[in-house]
Amino acid sequence: MPPSSEHAQEALRLRTLMLIAAIAAGIVLCYLLAQPFLPALTWAIALSVLFTPFQGWLESKLRHPGLAAIIAVVVIAFIVVVPVIFVGQHLIGQAAQGAQLIETKVATGEWRRAIDAQPRLASVAVMIEDELDLPTTVKSLTTWFSTTAGAFVSGSMFQVISFSLIFYLLFFFLRDRRGVVASLHHLSPLSREETENLLLRVRDTIQATVYGTLVVSIIQGLLAGLMFWWLGLPAPLLWGVVMAILSVVPMLGAFVVWIPAALFLALEGSWGKSLILVLWGMLVVGTIDNLLRPVLVGNLLKLHTVLAFISVVGGLMLFGPAGLILGPVVLTITTVLLEIWRSRSADDLGTQ
Incomplete structure (x- = not known):
């Protein structure tokens, strides 16, 4: 090969390496730019797929993609926001009532009488009273809990902005979905058939993850509601629905309801019922999420349960709430x- 040709090949390789490095740097920078919006992007894409x-x-x-997207976003927002408002209103009200109830039971000494009825727990009551000014401590904690729970459930300004951003992005993903897919085909280094297969598999993964999550949440709400009914707690159907909705939300869950319920039972002196509810919540309701969700997702995607488990739980640990979708998608x-x-x-081997 002539020297000039060798220099040309070396220059071409150098330019190729520089292009690859620039693309890699650009991808990293784009990820860093998108990282603050990753949860909103993830859920907007998931909703657009569904x-x-x-x-x-x-x-x-309607023959008008923009108008159709507006109507679709309004309908989707109604489906998503109404349950959130429903749960929020009940949790705020019950948090305030529960905090007041705890404060009253401690101030009147009713909690001590409930413990005195259990001789084995009397020493615990003495230790608590020796170490803490219980009425003042409980009053401070209940005030903080009521304020914090109300602010969390009703939503801070950041949460409102994040929620709005999801639907803002969703509008464009719905309206311009054909253009987005065409751009992915154009930019992808894969063949058109390979890219189409990749997009279809990602779509199936998102659908399997979301549907699997909904099924598990319904089961969790049903199991928790049945235990509320069996223990004689008020409004078991209502609280079963609330716990099912909370179970959909990553990092939250049915424990937001059953832990305070177990505390109330203990303060009333129903220690056996309280213990049953705690064990049921921890060992059944709480565990079924990590056990059943990977099985459902794995079956829908034809993945081994271990891989599905790692993708879901590992995704949550790595990406936060968005990892519920991103973990399986990355896998x-x-x-x-x-x-x-x-x-x-x-x-390649076959052609040699």
């Missing part, structure tokens, strides 16, 4: 890319 058929149906009726993308690499390697 409601694309509805958007398509609206477009067929799916990696799996598909490995399958493509294996297929190409087999084709």
Whole structure:
């Protein structure tokens, strides 16, 4: 090969390496730019995948993608926001009532009488009274809890902005979904068939994760509500629905309801019922999420349960609430890319 040709090849390789480095740096910077919006982006994409058929149906009726997307976003917001308001109102009200009840029981000494009825716990009461000014401590804690719970459930300004951002992004993902898919096909280094397969697998993963989460949440709410009914707690159907909705939210769950309920039972002297509720909540309601969700997601995606478990739980640990979707999606993308690499390697060997 002539020297000039070798220099040209070296220059081409150098430019290719520089381009790869620039692309890698750009991807990292883009990720850092998008990181603050990652939860909103994730849930907007998930909702757009779930409601694309509805958007398509609206477009067929209205013949205007923008108007159809507006109507779809309003409907989706209604489906999502109404349960949040429903749960929020009940939790705020019950938090205030519960805090007042605890404060009253401590101030009147009713909690001490309940413990005195259990001789084995009398020493615990003495120790608590020796170490703490219990009425003052409880009053401070209940005031803090009521204020914090109300602010958390009703939503801070940041939460309102994040919620609004989800629906803002959702509008564009629905309206411009064909353009987004076309851009992905154009930019992807994979063939059109490979890219289409990758997108379909990601769609299936999102649907499986969301539907699996909904099924598990319904089961958790049902099991917790049944225990409330069996223990004679008030409004078991209502609180079962509330716990089911809370179970959908990553980092929250049914424990937000059953832990205070167990505390109330203990303060009333129903120690056996309180212990039963705690054990049921921890060992059954709390554990079924981590056990059943990976099984459902794994079956829907034809993944081994261990891989599904790692993708869901590891995703939550790595990405926070958005990891519920991102964990399985990352695993799916990696799996598909490995399958493509294996297929190409087999084709290369076959042509030699």
